[in-house]
Each structure stands twice: as structure tokens, then as C-alpha cells.
Amino acid sequence: MKKITLLIALLFTGVLSFAQETEKEKAPGHYNISKFRQLKQELPTPNSYRTASGAPGHEYYQQKADYKMDIILDDDKQRIYGEEVITYYNNSPDDLEYLWVQLDQNIRAPDAKTNDVKAGGPASYYSPKKFTEEFLGKPFQGGFNIDYVKNTEDGDMTYTVNGTMMRIDLPAILKAGDKTSFKIKWWYNIPNHVIDGGRSGFEHFEKDGNNNYVIAQFFPRMAVYNDVEGWQNLQFLGRGEFALVFGDYEVNITTPEDHILDGTGVVTNRKEMLSSKQWKRYEQALTSYDEPVVIVTQEEAEENEKKVSKKTKTWKLKAENVRDFAFATSRKYILDGQAVKLGERTVMAISLYSKEGNPLWGEYSTRVVASTVKSYSAQMFDYPYHKAISVHAKRQGMEYPMICFNFGRPKPDGTYSERTRNGMIGVIIHEVGHNWFPMIVNSDERQWGWMDEGLNTFAQLLAEQDFEPGFPSRGYPKNVVDYMDGDQAKIAPIMTQHDNVFKSGPNAYSKPAAGLYILREVVLGHDLFDKAFMTYAQRWRFKHPTPADFFRTMEDASGTDLDWFWRGWFYTTDYNDIGVKDIKKYIVTEEPTEKAKKLAKRYGMTVDQLGKNLYLVEADANSTDAAASGGSVQDIATLNEYLSDNFSKEERNSLKDTKYFYEIIFEKPGGLVMPILAEITYADGSKENKYYPAEIWRFNDKEIKKIIGSEKEISSIVIDPNQLTADVNLENNSWPRKESESKFDSFKKEKITD
Template identity: 50%
Template sequence: MRRLLFAGLVLAVAGQAPAIAQTTNSGTDKFAQLETMLPTPNSYRTASGAPGTDYWQQRADYDIKVTLDDAKQALTGRETITYTNLSPDALPYLWVQLDQNIYEKNSIANATQVGQLQDKMTFQAVDGMMSGFDGGFKIESVTGKDGRALHTVTNNTMMRIDLPTPLLPRQAVSFQVKWHYNITDQYKQGGRSGFEYFEADKNYLYEMAQFYPRMAVYSDNQGWQHKQFLGNGEFTLPFGDYKVSITAPADHIVGATGTLQNAAQVLTGTQQKRWEQAKSATKPVLIVSQDEAVKNESSRATGTKTWTFAAKNVRDFAWASSRKFIWDAMQIKQDGKPVMCMSYYPKEGNPLWGQYSTQVVAHTIKTYSKYTIPYAYPVAISVHGPVGGMEYPMLCFNGGRPEKDGTYSQQVKYGMISVIIHEVGHNFFPMIINSDERQWTWMDEGLNSFVQFLTEQEWERNYPSRRGEPRNIAAYMATADNLQSPIMINSESALQFGNNAYGKPATALNILRETVMGRELFDYAFKTYAQRWAYKHPTPADLFRTMEDASAVDLDWFWRGWFYTTEHTDIALESVKSYNASTRNPQVENARLQQQKAAAPQSITAQRNATDIPKTLVDEKPELKDFYNNYDPLAVTPADQQRYTAMLGTLTPEQQQRLGDSQSNFYELSLRNVGGLVMPVIVQMTFADNTQEIQTIPAEIWRKNNAQVTKVIVTKKPVISFVIDPFQQTADTDLSNNAFPRQPAASRFELFEQQRPQAQPNPMQQLKATASPMQKLEQKPVGSGQ
């Protein structure tokens, strides 16, 4: 422990003397502003992050008719697209997305797939390599309103339609497309839609999306967004109104984006009555029960039914169809508007789906509306089928299936709840706040994963969220740079896609909320972004600028580090120096030094000399002693006391009181930024009386030296330990250098016999195996009856 002359210490702390202040900047200035990297503000997109006075976006309206062939697993369709040019540009051609073409044998996606052969491979993997599946859109015709064929050019997943005359600003054009295609088998071809075949009852369940040629986006910031669909970068689409008629087998139940227009023609009287009951129910009402769905599985009714749906101001449309569907619904009010929350699922989904799905849908709509904007669509639907998780306006596909005996693991339960929250949440990002998924996956997946985390935590205390907590992303951020990509990278080029586009941006936003900005500032700014860009096309710059504009927090350092680099958080507490202020009183200070001297350990040499050298020469010859053999340098002399009294006479009463205060403790913390990512420094101090205090030092502590700084902390009580980031809220990748004195990292190892692991029954199965016959009779799956 060191003592400092009090007056000198006051000057150093208050004036930031050169001994403490460090102005050397190592490498790139991490606090440089982002303006040179962001697009120049203009009348379309302002410097504040808001849409400008001249902001515009295109519109596409659809009238679609499709027929499902349940015998051949094929779809035929025709559509009329009305495209309105609200840009200031004349358009000589239009671009249409043909996303089903990813399944063509010669598609870019297939040609660029990489992989390796293994010594042992599954039949499914080999089937995928050898598949002779005839996929992709088969475009039969593209004609104008007058029925004449339009010239088209197809480039993989994009089709250019050449117009007879350029489409001028404020004009609209209508054209018709006829097509058909073979529906993908989800378990063979994969993808975001397709069918599942149930061998036991010889039935199919269809989840249909990207099923029609769709308009690409033409925008102020990049013109046509016609990057090829390769599998990861999802879909960028304009808003419009939809009318969709779906012809399916007469015994199928169909759910879709939008509201059903012809309920009297396709629903039974009982189903319509139950629908009305659902409008005032406090828990889901079964429109089609499990018993009815099981009976329907073997019906094989002849003929077809056509279900017609309408949706306003949406960017896409999806639907599902099967004779296996159980269907439940419950209406909630969101900001005074009714929202019908619904689920469609086969009996294989129970008891999980009947118990949880629609309740999760309702909870998601309420929670997301609180953090973003009020949900304004009339329905929100969750469908269980072969697609593990995929989102569309008002409807999403979700996985999570219990065992055949109805039991399920904790992982399956929470996995199902999380995927429903995530996919329903996509109604907000990007279905309403309509970012460019083809370019920036993180703008929909990352933002959505963040609000998913908030929603999970409001579902259940200590919900086991997979993404959002900083400690969960630390291992990824600690991986080598060549195994990572910056968040700001094209969707198709990202490495470790889930961590890059989902986990890291979700964690970054959580850190902004909890550690950098605080909840009040963050929540207001984030809601402002959602309000500004609802039903519009935001870019990353619009988000970055809005978050700063609405909070008065300079976040350029944060966006730069977290989104533009692969740096990680590793702040090391290298050393702590302890000081106490000197009182300058010789009586006090000399007594303290005498105590230190008495308490100092005797050197090993002195200890051994006490035995090996019985007498020194001076001991044997006392005449060799002089004044200094009896002199005590720590003894207080009258001269010392006189100097002290004279010094006091030069000080004010306030300075005298401060000088006499020997209770303050001064600590100099040496901090090193090992990981390169500048972050706030959270310091937990444990005092000698075992109480604790936390100080949060803003990230700007690194602004003059990005690599190493020292920080002086003054306390009234002596500190026995310092810990950096005690609650692991900055995603620090190395906790071993966070404490002083050093603390061993908590870990353990487990001994085991080398053997092949065997599948263990889940806890529900174990309990079921030991249940009494009466208990087994009492068990009844949720959703089995009305």
C-alpha cells in the first residue's frame, strides 16, 4: 500500500495531470464517427434516420387463383399483378422473383453447394445428392392486360418482364402470369415450404410459401433488389393488397394470410358457431377438434372446395392445407383492435400444441406491440408441420413435436415456444418494418431475436432463452477471425450464420438496452425506429441514426465495433495499486510506518543469520557503535512538529479538514483492452466489511487510448477485491483476467467410461412408466375434444 502527499493527489485527480491522462491512440480511432461509412442523407432518408419528405416506395397488388393437386403434390396457378410506379423514374422493365427455381437441377444454389462425403452417411443425405426432383416454376405464359404475350428473360431466380412502353411515374400496369410446379418434400428437398407425408394414415400436410411469382423491390437506395436467391438471403418484397383463392380437396382445412371471405361456403355450421365463440373466449376454442380431425383423416371426400382470403397492405402471402388439421382460435384486443390468434396442427402435435401454441401467439402479439408498434392485422396464425420455422404476414410455420406417447422433453417444449414467438414476431420484423432480407439478414433476424428474448422473459421467470444473454455469445466472439464475419455482410456470405445474423445482433441490442443506454432511453429510441419505418423499407443507416437521434447517445463506436468488425470484448484488470492520503502529521504518519516496519516479514537471510552468526563484530566490540546505532528515524522530533504546525498555518480551514481525513482509500486500476472491442467498464468492489458496490464507467473511457487506460477510484472503506463485469453483461470472452486479486475460473470435469451414449427417456416418460393405472386413465391430451 502506498501513501501520497494529499495536495499532489488532489491536483492529479482534479486536473488530469499527465501522470494519469493518456492520449496515445493505438491503431484506428474506435470513436471516429460513422458518417463517412453511411449513405449521404437526402430528401428520401434524413440524417436523423427518419423517412424524408420525398420518400417513396412501390406497390404491388395481387389477384391469385391456385389449385392444389393432393394426388401428385403439385400446384397450378394464375395471377394478375397490378404494379404501381410511385418512384420518380420511368421503368422500361420489371423484375419478378421466381424463388421456386432454387430447386431446379441447374440452379446456382445447387451448383454452388459444397460438402464432403463421409464413411457413413444417412439414406436421406444420399437421396438428397441423387434426387431427380423436377423442381422450379414452370411458367406457362406472361401476358399483358390485352392478352398479348410479354417478352421475358429468366435469369435463375429472377425474371425480367420487358414492357411495351416504359412505366412512367404515378402510372400502373397489370399483367398475368400462369404457372405450375411440383411441391417439395420437406424431408428430402428441405427449404421454407413443402409437404410432409404421414405414412400411418396416408395423408399429406402442406405448408405453402413462395408459391407464386412475386414482384421484386425497386427502392430509392439501390434501385432493383434482384440479387439471386441462393438459400440464406430471404425475401424483399413491396406492400400491396391480396385476394387469393385456394382450391383444395373438399375435406381439407385451409389456413392463410388474411381473412376468410367465404366462410359460409367452406365451413360447417358448427365450425362457424365455434368461430363466433372464439371472439369472446378467454382461452382457445377448438374450431376443429382432435376427434374430428382424426375422423377426417380417413374421409377421402370427393370434390374440392375453394377458400378465398383477402389481405390488405401486406408484403407476402402464405397458406397451409391438410385434412389432418386441428384448428383452435382465441380473439384478443390489441390497442382496441380485435386480433384472432389461431393455430393449425395435426394430432401428432398434441398435447403441446393444444396447450401452448395459440397462447404463445397471443402473448407474442401483446409483447411485441408494447416494444414496437401496435399489431394492426386482423389475424395471427401458427401452423405446425414439416417446416421447422418460417414467417409470413399473419401466418407462420413452426416445429416442435412431442414423442408418439405424448411426452416431451424440456428442450422440445421451450424450443417450440421459442420458435413460435420468433416466427410470430417476424410479423413486426420484417413483415411490417420491412427491411431488405436479401442483403441484411440481421435487420430482420437479429432485431426479431432481440424482441423474442424480451418476450420469452415475460412468458416465464428465468425462461431458458438461447439468444440475448451476453454470456451466451462470448464463445462465438472468441473464435478466430477467419471463422467469423462482421454483422454488416451480405446474407449469403456470412460465416456461422445463426451466430452472425441472429445471436450477435440480438445480444448487441440487449447490451445497448441494459448496459450502454439504459432501458428508458433504449426503449424510446427503438420504438421510434419501429414507428418511423412501419410499412416502409428501412436500411441499417436508418436504424443507427434513429437510435442516436431519439436518445442523444453517441453510438458510432458501438455500431462500428459490434457491427463492422469481428473484435470481441476482453477487458483485463492487469493490476491495482492502493494508496492512502498522507495526513502530513508526523505523530500519525510515523506511527503508521513503525507499525508497517514491525509487521514486515523478516528475510530468510536474516532468519538464518540469527542462528549461523551468534555475534557480529559490533556486538563483540561496542566501541564501534556511534550515534546512529541508537538513532530512530521514525521518532518524532520537536523540529518535525514545528514544520507540521507551520504548514497548517498556510492552509484554509477546509483544506486542514481534508488533510486530516485519513479515511479515504485511493486505488489505481490498470485496464487493458485485450479483445479490441471498446465497451463500458463495470467494476464491482467488495469492501473489508463484505459489502459491495458497482460502478459503471462509460465506454468513452477508451476514447483517447483504445488499448490501455488507468482509472482512479476513491472509496471511504478499504477494498479487498475488484471484479470487472461481475454479471457478465458485456460478453467478455475471458473471465480469468477480470478480478484482482485473481480468482480461479470455476469449472469441473467428469469421469466417464468410454461407451456409446444411449438415448434416455425424457422425464415425462419416466414418470409415465411408473404411474398407476388410475393416473394413466386420467391423462387426456389437450385438444382431444370440444
Template identity: 50%
Template sequence: MRKLFTCGLLLCAAHTLWAQTNGDNSKLKQLGTELPTPNTYRAASGAPGHEYWQQKADYQIEATLNDEKQSLKGRETITYTNNSPDVLEYLWLQLDQNINAKGSDAQLTETNKIGDGQQSFGALRFLEQDKFEGGYKIFSVKDNTGKALPYTINKTMMRVDLPRPLRPKSSVSFSVEWSYNINDQPKLGGRSGYEFFPEDGNYVYEIAQFFPRMAVYDDVNGWQHKQFLGRGEFTLPFGDYKVSLTVPADHVVGATGELQNASQVLSAKQLQRLEQAKKATKPVLIVSQDEAVQAEKGKPKGTKTWSFSAKNVRDFAFCSSRKFIWDAMQIDVAGRKVMTMSYYPKEGNPLWGQYSTQVVAHTLKSYSKYSINYPYPVAISVHGPVYGMEYPMICFNGGRPEKDGTYSERLKHAMISVIIHEVGHNFYPMIINSDERQWSWLDEGLNSFVQYLTEQLWERNYKSSRGEPSKIAEYMKSDKSLQAPIMVNSESALQFGNNAYAKPAIGLNILRETVMGRELFDFAFKTYAERWAFKHPQPADFFRTMEDASGVDLDWFWRGWFYTTDHVDIALKSVKWSRINTQNPETENDLTRKEQAAQPKSYATMQNEKLLKSTLTDEKPELKDFYTTYDPLKVTPQDKQKYERYVASLSEDEKATVNSGLNFYTVEFENIGGMIMPLIVRMEFEDGTDSVARIPAEVWKLNDKNISKVFVTKKPVASFTLDPYLETADADLSNNSYPAKLTPTRFQLFKESRRPQPNPMQQEKQGTETKPQDGK
């Protein structure tokens, strides 16, 4: 309904109408005590401080793979440099393989249960754990003169006591000898292990966390020696590696770093193919499928030793098998030559031969655009038992087609996505080296975000599983007892995939597209990567850098999205339409007449018009008087004179305003979910055109629960829609429209049966539609 305004009231109504507030709006309070106090090591800007330091750990490793017993034995020499201002009396090492020891904390603290009815063998993994003789055997720890050093093993950590304190700017070298049994990854799980192929009697090994590794000592935690329970991954110092791997003579090995003795372990033909790969525009087969199949048939005696070197990396991993097909292609990344490669058994084809190395190359170029230029000479994707795990320059990925070579679209995208994700981990956290043991989201969330950007650059409208805000809405509005804030320890996060991967990734996408804009966001995000490349960032360093480099106050976003379990549910509560009263009696009275005519009649009035034959005044006209025919909206000379006096009192600007014909809509918004967001309001006009208003989140600064906003338009608005492009992860779209919109849903009737995953490629290959069998 039209509401009448005087010019004086108009000036007030054109501003936002604020609801009363108590003066303590926690949603927009700055992050104060939540963030650590800046210091000389970590600046208030989010950059490393002028006295920032970090430790260095260099390794020389010799390891031997036993293909008959599926075990690994090795010796390493560690040179540890103390760049801290502190004196260290002992060192801490990580013994990750002890997670597989019987009675480990990881096994004891894993919750599980036996349900009624059917139970898969996989659910009984704890029985396999009880059979497996896992964990390290430490044979010796010695100093550089060969003298034994005292050490204490505390589950997945080992303390080495130094004969004399390690002073600042000093180094110490010591050696460790060890062995362990390699886990059957499909049966026991884990981040590395082997897969056995009964068809040909061979193994594929993906080996990581295979040697005792230095823990991080930093300015935030001192020693980061929180026990390894499985989910919270790793915190590791950078260093240089020289690694020699002795394996069966017919094995093909891929590893972190550059191969140092190619002429000793590769044939002349393989060396020639590697040279061809340096100039190729598509992957070149170093070992073909036919050659790999031939190698599967024989198991010659003897061994070969493959030597690798890697500089300024935080870890080392490798793969080994006689089943491997190996392809490679060299690419240029900002002037640096990088060899992209893939290792995979024949069971991975045709998917792996067609896509893997191309995805590796694409990922390096995309991540270099948004982060830093890829600095290493090699990047490898390996197909084996581990579906997705990352290490410097090498990663383990899943995605295996059917035995007939066909695959579903879903499987294809899953394989491409996991390769992008794991290769992307070279940047987060292998280079931008965050503390995974404490903050999974700081590597998984940031990496999942850039993964989304990379997927969209791979193929238009790529079906990304994480990235679009609408995909996180259901999780965020779910039972709060089943959620934890993003800013929680890795082991305590509930719904880990949503908490550490999807929610932070989608939050960054909202910042990029809706809150900050791409230009500001991309500059700030890249600044963070450049500042903390080859260093150890903390969450506060990320939060502060994003604000420092963009000039955008984001404390409200970090507080709501990362520190709480609030969700986004902003309701468009009501709309009131107003127009200026021109006080022109001819115009205003005519509008009033039309409005009155448009008013709905009551049911009683409609019944009287239909059933009431006559009234008393109809029967007795003498009862009628002046008011029987009086028209209160008839314009009188007095009305015209009053209007003329009013117009004469106005300035030219005031006359223009009065006669502008503007429409004023007072829209009320209610924050139901608790998480504030910018308001994106689409107004569709009666003539079919539309306009979108974008209002920053600071609109909630005086009241974070209920606010109202006046929208001024030249054309009448037919409808309002809040968050029309699904930008803010609003969990309830039913209250986002005015007038309210009904959205139909569809349901399907079906017979009870288990339906196989669609595989159109297989169906076409077979020439017939695969039909589900009832009850199977």
C-alpha cells in the same frame, strides 16, 4: 502497499491517468464513409426523407392444389404502381421455386463432402434433389388485353418487358400462369413444402413462395434482383391480395388475411365455434382432434375453394390438410380485435393444443409493446414439416412430442421459442420491411432480440438461447477466419446463426441494459419501428434513428460490434493502493511500523532465526553503538514541531481532505480483444459491503488499448471485479479480478455410450427410469 502523496499530487491523481496516444483512436471514430450520404429519401436523423417513395404491387391469385400429385397450379394478375421518380422499361419478378430446379445456382454453390465412416441419408440430400422435378413452368405472361408479353427467365428471376415505359405515378396490370411440383420438405428441405404421414396416408402442406412475386425497386438498389440462393431471404413490396385456393373438399385451410367465404367452406358447427372464439378467454376448437382423425380416414372426391383477402401485406402463404386440428381465440391488441389461431395435426398434441395459440397471443401483445401495435386482423401458427418460417399473418413452426405424448423440457421451450420468433417476424420484416436478401441481421437480429424480451415475459427465468451477453462470448473469441462481421451480405455470413441472430440480438441487449439504459433504448427502438412501419429501412436508418431518438453517440458500438470481428476481452491488469500522507508523525510512523511488520520475511532470515545461535555483536557487546538500538520511527520533538507548522499552513478544506482517511486505487485496464466497452467495476470492501462503478465507453477516447482510472473510497477495498454481472460479453473472465480468483471446474467419469435426451415426463409415465444401452 501504502504510497505517500502530498496534497498537490492528490489533485492530479484524482483524475483518470491517460496513457500516451497517437491521436487516431479508430475505435471511437464516427461512422462516416461507412454510412450512405443522407438525402431527400432518407434523412440524416434515420427517418424517411420528405421525398421518400416506394412501389406497390397488388395481386389477384387463383391456385389449385393437387393432392394426388403434390403440385400447385395457378394464375395471377399483378397491378404494379410506379411511385418512383423513374421511368421503368421492364419489371423484375422473383421465381423462388426455381431454387429447386435441377442445376440451380443454390444447388451448384452448396458446399458439401462425403466423410469417412457413417453417413446419414440426410447428408445425401443432393441425391434427392437430382430426382425431383422442381422449379416453375411458366405457361404465359400477358398484358391486361390478353396479349403476350416478352419475358426472360434468369434462374430465380424473370424480367417482363413492357410494351411502353411505365412512367412515374402510373400503373400497369399483367397476368402470369404457372405451375410447379411441391417439394417433400423433410427430404429436400426448403422454406415450404409437404410432409407425408404413412400411418394414415395423408399430407400436410405448408405453401409459400408459391407464385411469381414482384421484386423491390427502391432508392438504394434500384431493382433488388440478387439471385435467391436459399439463405438470403426476400425483399418484397407491399400490396393488397385477393386469393382463391382450390383444395380437396375435406381439407382445412389457413392463410394470410381474412377468410371471405366462411359460410361456403365451413359447417354450421364450425361457424358457431368461430363466433364463440371471439369472446373466449382460452382457445376454442374449431376442428377437434376427433374430427381431424375422422377426416384422415376418408378421401372424398371433389374440391372446395377458400377465398382470402389481405390488405397492405408484402406476401401471402397458406397451409392445407385434412389432418388439421384448428383452434382460435380472439384477443385485444391496443383496441384492435385480432383472431389468433393454430393449425396442427394430432401428432402435435398435447403440446400444440395447450400452448400454440396462447404463445401467438402473448407474442402479439409483447411485440406491440416494444415495436408497433399489431395492425392485422389475424395471426396464425401452423405445425408441419417446416421447423420455422414466417409470412404475413401466418408462420410455420416445429416442436413435435414423442408418439406417447410426452416431451422434454428442452423440446417444450424450443417449440415456444420458435413460435414466438416466427410470429414476431410479422413485425420484422413483414411490417418493418427490411431487405432480407442483403441484410439478414436487420430482421433476424432485431426479431431475436424482441423474442428474448418476450420469452422473459412468458415465464420467469425462461431458458432463452439468445439474449444474455455471456452466451456469445465463445463465438466472438473463436478463430477470426471462421467469422465475418455482422455487416456482411446474407450469403457470405459465416456461422449464420451466431452472425445474423445471436450476435446482433445480444448486442442490442447490451445497449439496452448497459450502454443506454432501458428508458432511452426502448424509446429509440420503438421510434425506429414507428418510423419504418410499412416501409423499407436500411441498416443506416436503424443506426441513425437509435442515436437520433436517444441522444446517445453509438458509433463506437456499431463500428466494433457490427463492422468488425473484434471481441470483448478487457483485463483488470493491476491495482495500486494509495493513501494521503497526513504528515502527522505519530499516525504515519505507526502505520509504517505496522506495514513493515506485515512484510513477509525472506527464507534466509527465517532460517537464520531458527539455526543461527548468535552473532558477533551478541558475543561482544562492546561492538554495539547508538545505531544498534536506534528507532527511526520514534517521534521526536522536532517531528512534532514540523507537523504543527504544516497544519498551520492548511485551510480548513485542506485539513478535511488530509484527515479524510480516503483510499485511492489506481486501476489499470488493458483492451486485449479489441472491442471497447463500458467499464463496470465492482469493489468489495473489507467490511463485506460493496459498490459498483459504471464508466461509459468513452473512457477509452484517448487510448483504446491501455488506460488507468483512480477510484476513491472511504473504506479499504478487499477486491475488484470487472464486469461482475456478465453484461459485456467479456470472453475471458480469468483476468477480470484483482486479486485473481480461482474458479474450480468439475469433470465426470463415464462409460462410452450414446445417451438419450432426458425426458422426465416419459420416465414418470412409464414408472421407471429410462436407461441408456451401451453402444446405442
């Protein structure tokens, strides 16, 4: 009881302060505006499909779509011809009267609606071809050309094309639990992705007349039907990527005979497609765990470039439980591979690149793929597929199951800058990492770009540091400060449909990644965060999570209420700005303060009834009274006398030798609530880090006060010295302020001694 007496006295001061504030002029009533209120209105109501814990519910379902395709690549016309049979499984509890199919290539059709929704002035520059297409009436003749949609008995089916979506009317209701099959035949002109941009296409090399093909979105694909959106049939406008259904694929791809190809799934006839020497090298690569083995050499690729074969061959690929399919092919490709050990399994890291990528790609690509597979597997779950492929493609950075297309090209003489090297390494880690988000943890990219890009950019940061400590990663909080402190008219909350954000890079990539970094480094710590993040990934692998599933799982698995963080960081455009407003020094006295007297009067007590207590009184820098100018021997004698009267010798020996008392006033001009990271430097040069959780702002969103007792005199305080919280204004982060001498400075020469 004796030890509690001093605490009670100190509490009187705080209670009185609160009481005085409540006596101010009354404001009108209002709804709950606390930044710590629960996300009840923002998040959907839990149900049997998606639980309040963030896990799939006992009635969770997802549809399935299997594809059997025959594809012909026409290298002369740069054209794709395809026929497919889609088998669609209705695993939902709903009966369906029509199906929606995605026609993403229609974004390139001459009459595409997407061309009309884009606004803006002249581009920085135009290639002659692009200028002609844009302004002289000769647009690229892109988009799907549908030859037919038929049932499996060759009967025509009714369909309607709406931009990048096609509705197929079913002849009979597709009952819950049933399946249906239908056929589509199509063709389209492949765009030159170097000139026209986009996520796939070909690159032409004038010097040797050949093309490198990176092919994706090349077939009509089923749209997603689920418990959240019904049919996800938002138009493809170019930014919001893809919502896709898991399924099995059997794909036959016919190319020129001299091409080298790889793609999603197992190449079931790879031995037939390679020469005997190349096949032996491939078998060697299957057990080469230390370094890549070159399977198709640069010399062989250069020989292929010289002779254009008119013959063809058909590559056969088979994939199970993937959400998409892509491939790359060229007669120019070099192929190398390296084995990666994951537990009892071996995964192949593979690279495809033409000589234009060397020596950079031969030195780094496959090694980076191997490192990424190991790092992401440790973060989330072991990579479940048998291979991961990195393909060299100019001005590309795009991902698909088991394969990705990546930029990074040295100069013609083979030299490259550090920036080119780091850019290539970064994009390979990022795109290979997309195998986890969203290829396996299959979020709706059309709606929520951050759920794959942001989560992946965060995981990428950790993988980059695994590959090379000190690598210049982009997901750190300090890297989003300029964006968050920018023009509010040009900033959207992260929780905005991806086509409608102003700046996709910081909004969907950097800011979500920085937020997760803050959660890991500042709010939760590594152990809690890593377990929660892994729980989310494992709960939703090969399923379709929503933002609510992520938010709820992170809270459920960490045992931490994070609603304040999700609201501020994801649902608003608020920024963080926390500073040190003032520091006041206090002395100890037995005399009741004016605050204590008022408090006693408020509760009907006399001053005598307060009893024998200690009080903290603000030291007055301008006073001539020694006791009020920083403490004196008498003040400490009073404290020591009080302690002697109320504590035993053993108890006194266990107490801290506190000589200094400070009130630190923290201010928060920014809208975000955030923990306070305070680095305190003492007069003897020693430092101490103080951590105050975000909840410290619950009852005052503008400023809060903390009383600190210390053995040593404080010389300075810095907020967030390592820039871990994306604080947009560092000028108010330190005390004393550099620009002017503060009241605190006057105490530096005054020391309280025993």
C-alpha cells in the same frame, strides 16, 4: 477555490504522465484510427429520401404491387397450379423500361445454379429418397414452369429467366407515377420439406396416407425497386431471404373439400367452409379472451383422415398492405383460436395442427401466440392485422404475414421433454414476432439478414420473459462468447451480405440480439433504449429501412453517440476482453513528488511556486518506512491538518471520511471498446458497483487508470460479474488473481486509522 486545490494537485500527476508519454520516440503520421471516430465513411450520405436523423425523408417513396390469384392445390400429384394478375405501381421518380420478378421455387430446379455454388463433403446421413436424388441421377423436378407471361389484352410479353429472377421487358416505358398490369400462369411440384428441407412444402404421413401442406414462395413475386439498390435482384441462394413489396391481395385457393385452410388475410367465406358446429365454435372464440376455443376438434380431424374427398372447395382470402402471402391446408388439421384485446381492437390468435402435435400444441401454441402479440405490441406498436396464426410443421421455423410454420412435436405416446417444449415455445414466439420484423418494418432480408433476425431475436428474448420469467432465451451476451472468441478465419462481420456469412445463427441472430441487449442493459438503460427502439419501429412500419436508418434513429432518439458501438459490434469481428491489470495503493503527503517537480520544471516553475498542496505517493509494500507501507497516523494527521487549515468545520463535516486511495489499472486485450462494469468488494463484505462509460478508452485503447478514494479498504474487484458484455476471457476479470498472490494482497492487513 480551497476545495479545488487538491484536485489540481492530483491532475498534475496525470498531466505529467501524459507529457512523459508524448516525449517518446515519434511515430510516423497516420489517418484517424480512433475507435470513436464517426461512421462517416461507412454510412451513406443522407438525402431527401432518408434523413440524417434516420427518419424517412420528405421525398421517400416505395413501390406497390397488387395481386389477384387463382390457386389450385392438387393433393394427388402434390402440385400447385396458379394464375395471377399483378398490378405494379411505379411510385419512384424514375422511368422503368423493364421489371424484375422473383422465382424463388427455381432454387429447386434440377439445373439450378444454386446447386453448383454449394460446397462441402458428405452429409451426416441421407434418406434413401434424398440419396437417390443427390447421386443417382433422379433429382427432384422442382422449380416454376411458366406457361405464359401476357399483358391484360392477352398479348405475349417478352421475358428472360435468370435463375431465381425473371426480367419482364415492357412494351412501353413505365413512367414515374404510372402503373401497369400483366398476367402470369405457372405450376410447380411441391417438395417434401421433411426430406428435402426448405421453407415450405408438404409432410407425408404413411400411416393414414395424408399430407400437411405449408405453402409459401408459391407464386412469382415482384422484386423491390428503391432509392438504395435500384432493383434488388440478387439471386436466391437459400439463406438470404426476401426483399418484397407491399400490396393488396385477392386469392382464391381450391383444395379438396375435406381440407381445413388458413393463411394471410381475411377468409371472406369462412362460414361456408366450416360446418355449422365449427362456425359456432369460431364465433365463440372471437370473444374468448382467457383461453383457446377448439373450433375443429381432433375427433373431427381424425374422421377427415379416413375419407379422402374427391370433391373440391375454394377458399377466398383478401389481404391489404402486406408484403407477402402464405397458407397452410390439410384434412388432418385441428383448429383452435383465442381473442386478444389490443386497446379497442380484438386480434385472433389461431393455431393449426394435426393430432401428431398434441397434447403439446393444444396446451401451448395459441396461448403463446396471444402472449407474443401482447408483448411485441407493447415493445413497438400494436399488431395491425386481425389475426396471427401458428401452424404445426415438422422441421420448420418460417414466417409470413399473419401466419408462421413452427416445429415441436411430442413423441408418439404424447410425452415430450422440457427441451421440446421450450423449443416449440421459442420458435412460435420468434416466428410470430417476425410480423413486426420484417413483415411490417420491411427490411431487405436478401442483403441484411440481421435486420429481421437479429432485431427479432432481441424482441423475442423480452417476449419469452413476459411469457415465462426465467425462460432459457438465446439472445444474452454470454451466449455469443464462444462464437466471438472463435476462429477469425470463420467469422464475418454482422454487416455482411447474408449469403456470405459463415455461421448464420450466431452472425444474424444471436450476436445482433446480444448487442441490442448490451445497449439496453449497459450503455443506454431501459428508458432511453426502449424509446429509441420504439421510434425506429414506428418510423419505419410499412416502409423499407436500411441499416443506416436503424443506426441513425437509435442515436437520434436516444441522444447518444453510438458510432463506436456500431463500428465494433457490427462492422468488425473484434471481441471484448477487459481485465484488471493491477491495483496500486497510495498515501497522502505534503512533499512534492518527483513527478510534480518535473512538471514544475517543464513549465518554468520552482518547487516553492507549487505552493501548499497534497500529493499521492504509491505505497511501497517492501519498504520499512511506515509511511510508505500503507499509511500511518502521521499521514492522516497531515491530511487532517491540511483540511483544518483550508476548510471550515461545516465543510469538513460534509466531506467523506476517506482513508484509502487506490489506482486501478484496467487493461483491454480485446479489440472492442466497451463500458467497464466493476464490482468492488470491501473488507467489511459490502459491495459497490462502478460504471465507466466506453468513452473512457478514447485516449488509450490498451489500458486506463482510475483513482478511487474510499472510506473502506478494498478486498477484491470483479469486472462484469453478471456477464453482460460478452467478455471472452474471465480469467483476467478479477483482482486479486486466484492463481498467485498479488502485490495488493500485502496491504490487506495494513489499515490507515484516524
